[in-house]
Amino acid sequence: MSPFETLKEKIREALPGLDCVIGWRQGFDPLHATPFFMRAPEDVEKLVWSPLCVHNLSTYLPSFRGKKVGIVLKGCDSRGVIELLQEKLVERENLVLFGLPCSGVADLTKLGRAAGDLDRVSAVAWDEAGFTLATPRGEVRVARRDALADKCLSCQFPNALEADHLPGDPLPPATGPDLGDEELAALEAMAPADLMARWAAEMSRCIRCYACRNACPMCVCRDHCIAQSRDPHWLSQEDSPREKLMFQLIHTMHLAGRCVECGECQRACPVDIPILALRRKMNRVVRELFDYQAGLDSQAVPPLFTFQVEEANIKERKW
Amino acid sequence: MKIGVFVCHCGSNIEATVDTASVAGTARAFPDVAYATDVMYSCSEPGQDGIIQAVREKGLDGVVVASCSPRMHETTFRRAVERAGLNRYMLEMANIREHVSWIGKDREANTNKAAELVRLAVEKLRRNRALFPKSFDITRRVLVIGGGVAGIQAALDCADGGLDVVLVEKTSSIGGKMAKLDKTFPTVDCSSCILGPKMVDVAQHERIALHAYAEVEEIGGYVGNFEVKIRKKATFVDWSLCTGCGLCMEKCPSRKSHDAFNEGVGLTTAINIPFPQAIPKKALIDARFCRQFLKGKCGVCAKVCPSGAIRYEMEDEVITEKVGAIVTATGFDLFDHTKYGEYGGGRYPDVITSLQYERLLSASGPTGGHVKRPSDGREPRTVVFVQCVGSRDTSVDRPYCSGFCCMYTAKQAILTKDHIPESQSYVFYMDIRAPGKLYDEFTRRAMEEYGARYVRGRVAMIYPKGDRLLVRGADTLMGEQVEIEADLVVLAVGAEAAAGSPALAEKLRISYDKYGFFMESHPKLRPVETNTAGVYLAGACQGPKDIPSSVGQGSAAASKVLGLFSRQKLESDPQISQVNQRRCVGCGKCALTCPFGAVKMIDVRGEPKAEVIETVCQGCGICAVTCPQGAVQLEHFTDNQILAEVNALCQS
Numbered sequence: 003m004s005p006f007e008t009l010k011e012k013i014r015e016a017l018p019g020l021d022c023v024i025g026w027r028q029g030f031d032p033l034h035a036t037p038f039f040m041r042a043p044e045d046v047e048k049l050v051w052s053p054l055c056v057h058n059l060s061t062y063l064p065s066f067r068g069k070k071v072g073i074v075l076k077g078c079d080s081r082g083v084i085e086l087l088q089e090k091l092v093e094r095e096n097l098v099l100f101g102l103p104c105s106g107v108a109d110l111t112k113l114g115r116a117a118g119d120l121d122r123v124s125a126v127a128w129d130e131a132g133f134t135l136a137t138p139r140g141e142v143r144v145a146r147r148d149a150l151a152d153k154c155l156s157c158q159f160p161n162a163l164e165a166d167h168l169p170g171d172p173l174p175p176a177t178g179p180d181l182g183d184e185e186l187a188a189l190e191a192m193a194p195a196d197l198m199a200r201w202a203a204e205m206s207r208c209i210r211c212y213a214c215r216n217a218c219p220m221c222v223c224r225d226h227c228i229a230q231s232r233d234p235h236w237l238s239q240e241d242s243p244r245e246k247l248m249f250q251l252i253h254t255m256h257l258a259g260r261c262v263e264c265g266e267c268q269r270a271c272p273v274d275i276p277i278l279a280l281r282r283k284m285n286r287v288v289r290e291l292f293d294y295q296a297g298l299d300s301q302a303v304p305p306l307f308t309f310q311v312e313e314a315n316i317k318e319r320k321w
Numbered sequence: 322m323k324i325g326v327f328v329c330h331c332g333s334n335i336e337a338t339v340d341t342a343s344v345a346g347t348a349r350a351f352p353d354v355a356y357a358t359d360v361m362y363s364c365s366e367p368g369q370d371g372i373i374q375a376v377r378e379k380g381l382d383g384v385v386v387a388s389c390s391p392r393m394h395e396t397t398f399r400r401a402v403e404r405a406g407l408n409r410y411m412l413e414m415a416n417i418r419e420h421v422s423w424i425g426k427d428r429e430a431n432t433n434k435a436a437e438l439v440r441l442a443v444e445k446l447r448r449n450r451a452l453f454p455k456s457f458d459i460t461r462r463v464l465v466i467g468g469g470v471a472g473i474q475a476a477l478d479c480a481d482g483g484l485d486v487v488l489v490e491k492t493s494s495i496g497g498k499m500a501k502l503d504k505t506f507p508t509v510d511c512s513s514c515i516l517g518p519k520m521v522d523v524a525q526h527e528r529i530a531l532h533a534y535a536e537v538e539e540i541g542g543y544v545g546n547f548e549v550k551i552r553k554k555a556t557f558v559d560w561s562l563c564t565g566c567g568l569c570m571e572k573c574p575s576r577k578s579h580d581a582f583n584e585g586v587g588l589t590t591a592i593n594i595p596f597p598q599a600i601p602k603k604a605l606i607d608a609r610f611c612r613q614f615l616k617g618k619c620g621v622c623a624k625v626c627p628s629g630a631i632r633y634e635m636e637d638e639v640i641t642e643k644v645g646a647i648v649t650a651t652g653f654d655l656f657d658h659t660k661y662g663e664y665g666g667g668r669y670p671d672v673i674t675s676l677q678y679e680r681l682l683s684a685s686g687p688t689g690g691h692v693k694r695p696s697d698g699r700e701p702r703t704v705v706f707v708q709c710v711g712s713r714d715t716s717v718d719r720p721y722c723s724g725f726c727c728m729y730t731a732k733q734a735i736l737t738k739d740h741i742p743e744s745q746s747y748v749f750y751m752d753i754r755a756p757g758k759l760y761d762e763f764t765r766r767a768m769e770e771y772g773a774r775y776v777r778g779r780v781a782m783i784y785p786k787g788d789r790l791l792v793r794g795a796d797t798l799m800g801e802q803v804e805i806e807a808d809l810v811v812l813a814v815g816a817e818a819a820a821g822s823p824a825l826a827e828k829l830r831i832s833y834d835k836y837g838f839f840m841e842s843h844p845k846l847r848p849v850e851t852n853t854a855g856v857y858l859a860g861a862c863q864g865p866k867d868i869p870s871s872v873g874q875g876s877a878a879a880s881k882v883l884g885l886f887s888r889q890k891l892e893s894d895p896q897i898s899q900v901n902q903r904r905c906v907g908c909g910k911c912a913l914t915c916p917f918g919a920v921k922m923i924d925v926r927g928e929p930k931a932e933v934i935e936t937v938c939q940g941c942g943i944c945a946v947t948c949p950q951g952a953v954q955l956e957h958f959t960d961n962q963i964l965a966e967v968n969a970l971c972q973s
């Protein structure tokens with residue numbers, strides 16, 4: 003039995019004791035998988051597992067708090083679960099974690115660029131080397147590294163870090179280029195004024211849909227998001243790049259030491275604003291200051307959720 | 322809302338570089354400002370009366386005083402506003418002195434900046450609301466930590482003032498450093514003769530509960546109601562039975578134990594009473610040296626003890642005490658001179674510390690008061706004193722002056738002459754610091770009457786020459802090298818924070834400086850208070866201090882405690898955090914970060930929510946910045962209040 007079939011069997015066995023199991027099913031077109039809430043054993047047949055299972059499903063967990071649920075996890079998704087566990091936003095005893103070794107998911111924006119128009123792709127297939135898209139212009143072949151999400155090329159955690167079931171052989175970490183690092187280096191080399199101008203230009207495209215926030219597994223304020231509340235009045239309704247960037251910075255600050263770099267924020271953005279760079283920058287700072295990476299150990303205490311009179315790497319007294 | 326703005330001249334302090342009348346003029350155009358004027362001295366009686374009168378006549382709802390730092394006069398103006406019939410939190414101050422007039426000379430720029438600061442204050446005040454303190458009962462008992470002379474004084478004064486005192490001392494007897502001293506400057510009176518009676522008073526005072534050989538393990542609660550866990554370390558002797566007869570010490574076969582009281586000059590028995598005047602006078606087994614513990618057999622003390630007090634199986638015990646205030650008097654420790662390789666790094670037996678020398682001078686010391694060289698027991702003829710060992714030396718990270726070493730060195734030079742009339746003392750010094758009453762006269766006496774030769778300069782090196790020591794240094798006044806052959810070298814080691822001070826400070830939630838000395842609330846005006854309500858300081862734990870100052874602080878701390886307890890009830894500060902439970906998602910991050918344990922998680926209709934314990938919260942605001950939901954707001958410093966200030970500044 004393939005690891006995926008084994009997993010399905012495990013889900014069928016577990017389902018009677020669970021409210022639901024969250025996975026993916028085929029979406030509205032060949033290129034899209036969509037989140038899927040399995041409630042009955044017969045639903046399990048519709049479960050899919052492919053490089054199109056892009057969504058980090060751990061985003062849904064806090065809304066099931068207090069209920070027993072199962073969830074299917076890629077390696078990166080599991081970090082979201084771990085972070086939620088650390089933050090007591092979900093209870094371990096209420097979760098059944100179904101992990102699968104993941105060799106990378108597609109970046110639909112990249113595929114779209116290759117295909118010309120994603121909406122007109124009538125079929126998609128993949129193999130070790132890449133993706134084949136059927137388009138009105140004929141077949142388009144996209145090499146793996148031009149099709150996968152950036153994060154997957156250098157993924158360090160392809161296997162769920164915490165799981166109750168993890169069929170199949172664990173995969174080794176990916177060895178591709180760290181494109182995120184390259185992007186950051188380019189940004190850091192910019193003069194502050196140019197950098198500001200760049201962000202102002204990027205943010206002027208933002209439509210304030212808050213898809214980035216909604217996709218983020220660590221955004222747990224539910225209906226109290228500071229972005230939309232006018233009390234406290236952190237953001238105004240004013241439609242300016244300044245307010246929009248302010249939201250991104252608030253999000254980045256709130257994610258300090260919590261962001262698991264799943265990249266969902268950027269993936270969800272309908273206008274492709276490269277906002278993940280802000281989170282990556284913050285993650286790097288957290289790593290340098292606290293030697294900490296979010297979502298690796300459910301027993302660890304995130305560095306910003308403790309109080310220490312003196313931090314090892316912050317020489318306050320020397321300021 | 323009707324706001325009144327009062328712009329202070331502070332004499333010429335502000336007016337010299339700020340056009341206060343024009344600031345008042347500008348302020349009249351700010352939203353809700355109904356009245357604005359400049360005042361000569363707003364803190365003076367006529368100044369305050371002016372504010373009160375304006376509130377009453379113009380029907381003001383809030384007041385902005387643009388003057389000095391709120392640190393000093395916020396309470397003054399809050400009281401004035403209250404006298405005028407407003408809530409005391411309907412006051413804002415704009416600091417246009419420290420932040421404006423004192424730091425810039427450009428009158429026009431200063432005037433503009435002052436007006437902007439007033440604008441911030443007005444915007445903040447528009448969002449203030451009346452806050453009310455809660456009152457709560459006080460546990461009228463006090464904990465004194467450390468039984469040196471400062472702690473003893475604080476304990477006695479509190480007890481005489483009618484309070485129950487819990488005194489916790491780390492070693493097995495109170496007395497601290499002073500108990501080890503022979504004589505004390507500047508009067509050269511016998512240390513144990515003046516300290517001894519005070520120690521006995523502690524033992525006999527019915528209001529003082531002494532826990533010797535104990536340490537504070539944990540401190541919870543808040544001013545008026547602290548809960549303290551005290552670890553009573555195992556002494557292996559049942560002190561309720563021990564009569565202090567000392568038979569065990571006579572018979573104990575392990576006679577090579579470290580003698581901490583005598584600073585390691587001489588040895589003692591594994592079971593011992595540190596010194597004859599010890600309070601409590603009880604024996605204690607040092608398990609590092611006791612044969613029963615090391616080899617599993619001996620039991621001599623158990624056999625000889627007439628009261629059957631020996632308990633080899635004894636374990637530490639943790640007790641809990643409830644107190645309303647805490648005085649810390651944990652004193653100091655000595656700089657470790659082995660860090661100076663050029664002085665032998667502790668390798669030469671005849672290079673000793675000043676405190677070891679005190680023990681050699683003391684009649685109750687290991688040599689019975691005869692000054693003898695540790696190496697061969699010979700009486701020294703030439704004694705060299707080296708001052709500032711581990712003081713005023715940035716190379717060992719001790720830039721500060723230890724304060725009392727100049728004085729005790731002069732004292733020791735005098736006593737050396739008294740003990741050995743044919744001796745000659747030399748003192749290497751950097752400067753003589755003798756500012757106290759009769760102090761300078763005292764150091765002069767050491768030189769003029771007792772013939773101590775003072776050499777201004779540092780010692781470069783000490784090394785053995787035969788059975789003597791060659792001390793090489795510079796005489797910077799004469800501009801020449803000096804070499805002295807000495808029989809004994811006494812290092813005036815500087816004072817350091819007592820071991821474990823930072824850890825204790827963290828338990829007490831008080832601040833400490835880079836060197837571990839506890840921080841007072843204000844270096845001039847609140848020298849024995851800390852920034853944690855109900856915690857006071859006395860003695861050398863706050864910084865090097867001689868006996869008169871330590872005793873003075875002990876009494877000062879006691880009077881603060883008595884003052885605090887003279888109130889019927891205490892009032893809590895309403896500038897604390899509050900959780901908006903509708904916003905709270907119960908993640909508990911605030912509870913994790915609160916350094917005071919002031920947030921507790923509660924269950925609200927099946928959902929976890931945070932709640933701030935009003936009396937415990939210190940209003941530090943850490944939880945408020947932690948909560949991503951903005952569910953925690955610090956009263957008087959809410960997000961909206963701060964944002965209003967930022968907006969006023971950035972958008973004006």
Ligand SMILES: Cc1cc2nc3c(=O)[nH]c(=O)nc-3n(C[C@H](O)[C@H](O)[C@H](O)COP(=O)(O)OP(=O)(O)OC[C@H]3O[C@@H](n4cnc5c(N)ncnc54)[C@H](O)[C@@H]3O)c2cc1C
Nearest residue numbers: 467469470471491497498505506652653860861866867868
């Ligand atoms: C060699 C020498 C000679 C001196 N001669 C003179 C002199 O002649 N005249 C003069 O005015 N001054 C003199 N001094 C200074 C004098 O020793 C100090 O001023 C005085 O001891 C300060 O008293 P204190 O109570 O603050 O501290 P200490 O005497 O240090 O007492 C502190 C006490 O607290 C205890 N303690 C420490 N930590 C803890 C803890 N965590 N929990 C519980 N208990 C704790 C200690 O065991 C100790 O008993 C001399 C100092 C030295 C080193």
Ligand code: SF4
Nearest residue numbers: 218261262264265267
């Ligand atoms: S901020 Fe973006 S990358 Fe980070 S956890 Fe949220 S969605 Fe994932």
Ligand code: SF4
Nearest residue numbers: 208209211212214271
């Ligand atoms: S998803 Fe993109 S467009 Fe939407 S709010 Fe976030 S950054 Fe703006």
Ligand code: SF4
Nearest residue numbers: 905906908909911948
């Ligand atoms: S941090 Fe905020 S949301 Fe979390 S428990 Fe505290 S108040 Fe509630």
Ligand code: SF4
Nearest residue numbers: 915938939941942944
């Ligand atoms: S403000 Fe918050 S973190 Fe600070 S003491 Fe109060 S409850 Fe604790």
